[in-house]
Amino acid sequence: MGRSSSSKNEETKQDDSNDEEEEEELELLQVDVGDVIKLKQILDETTSAAVLEFQKEDFRLxxxxxxxxxxxxxxxxxxxxxxxxxxxxxxxxxxxxxxxxxxxxxxxxxxxxxxKDCILITKPTDARAQKSNPNLHQYGIRVRTDLPRFSEYYKVILEFEKMPNTVKVVQTWSVGNFFDVDGYFDEIGMTEAVQGLYKRLEKGEYDKDEDVATPPEGSAKSKKE
Structure with a gap:
């Protein structure tokens, strides 16, 4: 009986600590949605972290x-x-x-x-580790982002660094897909969206300039759902 009660107490304490950690995490990921600079900073940091799960950063510049x-x-x-x-x-x-x-x-x-609008440059990958796209082990990736003033659309561009007439993949999302009205940030959703864009680059599913356009309101949200 003593053991079972002590184990229950430990489980309760562990649940409480997990709840506290979640609350602290939510506090860290809340931002004033009217602060465009802070908003873009969080989006850029999440975008960089998502790409760096697959690549190594090039610090030379x-x-x-x-x-x-x-x-x-x-x-x-x-x-x-x-x-x-x-x-x-x-x-x-x-x-x-x-x-x-x-x-x-x-x-x-x-x-x-x-x-310019570059937030991250990565190193070329090892040819033995990356066979699906030869460009990935010949060139690094240049990550560019844009959040125009008074605009709700956040654009991410992945292209090859120092590649002549580089090909690229482009995706535009409404910031409302990742922030609610209280400013809480859906980091997991944003990470998955950027990683999906990276997978397109990895598979060689590039965008043409005429294909790149700002989606109508609600289209990006419907894709997420």
Missing amino acids: DNMKLAIMTLACLFACLAQFAPIPFPDSRPVLGICCCIYFVLSGVLQAIVTFLD
């Missing part, structure tokens, strides 16, 4: 941006803390400021012309 930022900060520190009294330090200050602004310009150019 991010590392290059970090190196440029670090170098710019070093020149800023040199200008600030150089052990040369003013006004003798004017040439050093001028050189450091010029280099800082040049590096900042290079960084901004990378963000504007290379990153």
